[in-house]
Amino acid sequence: MAQQMSLDVNGHAARVTVDDPETPLLYVLRDDLGLHGPRFGCGLGQCGSCTVHVDGQAVRSCITPVSGLKPGARIVTLEGLGSPDKPHPVQDAFIAEQAAQCGYCINGMIMQSAALLNETPKPDEAAIRQALAQNLCRCGTHLRIVRAVQRAAGTL
Missing domain, CATH: 1.10.150.120 ([2Fe-2S]-binding domain)
Known part of the structure; x- marks a missing residue:
């Protein structure tokens, strides 16, 4: 069942629709929001090419489900740095x-x-x-x- 989500990405409000709440944050950033700083590398959180900041902490976006973000979480990608x-x-x-x-x-x-x-x-x-x-x-x-x-x- 599709779910609407509001995100704060690079200081801007973004609304996205995700079909699966376990969708990795990386896919939302790249596919839905068109941000290409974070890259798909290993898909296992081992290489670091997908790293973004969530509330000031470096996280691997390929293994961070979008549903796991706290409401109001501030996401910063390379483009927003x-x-x-x-x-x-x-x-x-x-x-x-x-x-x-x-x-x-x-x-x-x-x-x-x-x-x-x-x-x-x-x-x-x-x-x-x-x-x-x-x-x-x-x-x-x-x-x-x-x-x-x-x-x-x-x-x-």
């Missing part, structure tokens, strides 16, 4: 450090990094590596990613 004209400090640092290669993992890396810096504004390298350990990247830009997080921490 910053804009091309005014990127978030983490986005700006990733650009400056050229931390993306293929770019598939970057959504998760940026969203996880922003959540880390919200909780720990000046993390050391070990804390950065630990926070990003569950985000998979096969391109080998790990050193640039760590430098980007350090750069962003220095600007916040």
